[in-house]
Amino acid sequence: MNKPIPYPELDDEPVEKFEDIDASLTYSYSNYLKWLFDDRVELIKGKVFKMSPAPSRIHQEIFGRIFRRIGNFLENQSCKVYGAPFDVRFPKESIDDKAIFTVLQPDICVICDKTKLDDRGCVGAPDLVVEILSPGNNKKELLYKYQIYEEFGVREYWVVSQSDQSILIYTLQEGKFYPSKIFTLSEKVTSSVLPGFELLLDDVFTE
Template identity: 55%
Template sequence: MERPPDKVKEPFSAYGHYTYADYLSWQLDERIELIRGEVFKQAAAAPRRVHQEISMVLSNKLYEFLKGKTCKVYVALFDVRLPVSSRKHEDIDTVVQPDLCVVCDPEKLDELGCVGAPDLIVEILSPGNNKKEIQLKYEVYEASGAKEYWVVHPDERTLLIYTLETGKYRPSRLFTLGDRVSSQALPGFELDLDEVFGEL
């Protein structure tokens, strides 16, 4: 298969298989992610207001908790590359942009973002992307070894936490208003969901 030309508006097709090397060569006006070599376009519109408010609360809580610690929190847009067998750009075919992620291993960070699984990943659902977040990203996050995956549903004001145990995710119960949650990936971190959802 021919490599797509560099620096063109939309150099990929629905049937291609692409890598991080291809991704770096593209100059696009829109956000995209690669999941197992397939291109997924992000919504053209900016995230809804409620999405932004939840993201700000969570990022602030994580930032304050992590001050002075090795772990760092990052918010979208931030590329997370999930290699399978090699860290070479041409061998990586999954590049995602979680809403938030926490990386505790400095060796995984470089000037381009993160290479390897973050310790904690948070995705805030938006209309139209739920299948990608719940199914496709769940699979690659689990396979890559991300210790915890949080799925926030703004409309329902719920949080579901997947915790990695012996290579497989174990789901929590569904948390909502009135609940306090903790993180196994970040011992000592607690979150009052009234502070996340209470003013929406």
């Protein structure tokens, strides 16, 4: 995607309906804050991506199992875990709202640097991001997210597939993501970001 170009002439009035968003324009976090519709969206380099409707029951169960285990592990530790909806802003040159063009809502993220946290979410890359794939996930959207997480320095990125009952982990090394093997049932995953943490896949995908 090309570098976003701000549109100073954009109307800063609140937007009531998603249908009033002009897909040809480039939007910033400042615009995003004025959207009053209920549809969940993400910004990727100024372009609006509508998120899937309410996640499926299976998606929610997988989310809950991973979130609880990470949360229990981090109890009384400095790192914090958050679940969607939770805005993560990725500033390129400035943290000013009008200069931020990428705002994502990872399913789960872990932030260890508390200076990145404010009342509206996180400013800057989380240390760990977990995305749970659903049948409705847009492949182009997933590619853009991968590129954003790599570019901005997410240290570890988990891709959880509910259909394959598997987890693939990308670890950042010298600015590039390197994939792990694909972990499946009967195996466990660990995390370079959370030393000592273990997650059994049988516990994640149990029915």
